[in-house]
Amino acid sequence: DVKVTQSSRYLVKRTGEKVFLECVQDMDHENMFWYRQDPGLGLRLIYFSYDVKMKEKGDIPEGYSVSREKKERFSLILESASTNQTSMYLCASTDRSTEAFFGQGTRLTVV
Amino acid sequence: RKEVEQDPGPFNVPEGATVAFNCTYSNSASQSFFWYRQDCRKEPKLLMSVYSSGNEDGRFTAQLNRASQYISLLIRDSKLSDSATYLCVVTPYTGGFKTIFGAGTRLFVKA
Numbered sequence: 208d209v210k211v212t213q214s215s216r217y218l219v220k221r222t223g224e225k226v227f228l229e230c231v232q233d234m235d236h237e238n239m240f241w242y243r244q245d246p247g248l249g250l251r252l253i254y255f256s257y258d259v260k261m262k263e264k265g266d267i268p269e270g271y272s273v274s275r276e277k278k279e280r281f282s283l284i285l286e287s288a289s290t291n292q293t294s295m296y297l298c299a300s301t302d303r304s305t306e307a308f309f310g311q312g313t314r315l316t317v318v
Numbered sequence: 319r320k321e322v323e324q325d326p327g328p329f330n331v332p333e334g335a336t337v338a339f340n341c342t343y344s345n346s347a348s349q350s351f352f353w354y355r356q357d358c359r360k361e362p363k364l365l366m367s368v369y370s371s372g373n374e375d376g377r378f379t380a381q382l383n384r385a386s387q388y389i390s391l392l393i394r395d396s397k398l399s400d401s402a403t404y405l406c407v408v409t410p411y412t413g414g415f416k417t418i419f420g421a422g423t424r425l426f427v428k429a
Contacts, residue, residue, distance in 0.1 A: 217421035238415055249421030250362070250403065256412025297361060299417065304350040304409040309415050 210234075213298050213310035217235040220317050226285040228313050230298030236308075238301045239281035240265075241273065244312075250297065256281055288317045319346055324406050332410075335396045339423050341389040341406030349415065351382055352407040353391045356422065362405055393414035396427045416425045 214229035229271055234241065242250040252265030254273040262273050274282045281300075283296075285292055291294060293316050299307040324341045331337050339353075351368040365415055366373065368380040368389055379392040406420035 209421070230383075237416040238417070240417055247421075250419040252416075255414075255416055261414075263412070263414070263416070274388070278424065301409075301415065301417055304411070306352065306364045306367075307354075309363075310359055 211298060211308050211310040212298055213296075213313050215313050216311060218313060218315045220285075220288050220315065221311075221315045222289060222317055224285075224288045224317075226288050226315070227230070227305075228283040228285075228296055228298075228315070230281045230300075230310055231279050232300040232308070233264065234302070234308070235278065236300035236302045237278075238303070239275065240307070241265070241281065241283045242297045242299065244297060245294050247286065253283065279292075286314075288315075290317050293317045320421075321345055322406055322408055322420040323412070324365075324420035325423050327403075327422070328426055330426045330428065331396055333396055333398060333427055333429055335427075336392065337344075337396055337425060338393075339389070339391040339404050339406070341391075341420055343387050343406075343408045343410075343418075345408070345410035345418075346384075346387065347412070348387075348410045349393050349410040350409040351389050353378075353380055354405040354407055354419070356405060357402045358402075362419070365404070393425075396425075398427050398429060399423055401427045 257307040298310040354362040357361040403422040
């Protein structure tokens with residue numbers, strides 16, 4: 208079974224903090240993605256990566272950065288957390304154009 | 319224009335009804351197509367892939383029209399357990415395979 212693991216289920220951070228969300232997949236997938244999901248807006252793509260050290264901006268990259276130093280790990284970084292970044296964050300991985308497997312999600316609250 | 323657009327919801331239908339979801343996509347380079355299901359407070363999971371020839375899985379039928387850049391999902395004989403959000407997904411090739419989700423359509427099936 209493919210497993211995608213996100214480091215935290217729930218996080219509470221203060222405005223201005225630097226926040227790291229970690230995602231690890233165990234199936235040697237090439238592609239990894241970070242989405243955020245908000246009520247009524249669906250899943251919006253923040254960043255994605257085709258390969259180690261490669262990254263591409265998605266639809267809403269502002270305020271975020273990513274890191275992919277190893278194939279199995281894709282990190283999302285909030286450089287200076289703001290209240291409008293309170294959301295559910297979902298990581299996914301795929302092998303080329305196949306099915307996306309998701310982590311369980313991280314519910315981030317910025318206060 | 320969004321890359322993937324779905325019918326706005328919610329759809330409220332009685333048990334036993336037939337319900338259809340529609341989705342359009344803008345990138346003609348899209349390679350693969352899927353329908354995902356997302357239950358409340360859970361991550362999305364693959365419902366079915368969508369092929370040009372159309373495909374069926376029990377009560378569910380998916381269709382793809384590449385010329386019109388249109389995908390559909392038909393659910394026959396709706397069950398209470400079909401209540402969920404249904405997400406249309408396309409994977410355009412942009413140097414790597416990007417996975418783009420529609421905003422989703424919420425379905426409520428009532429007794």
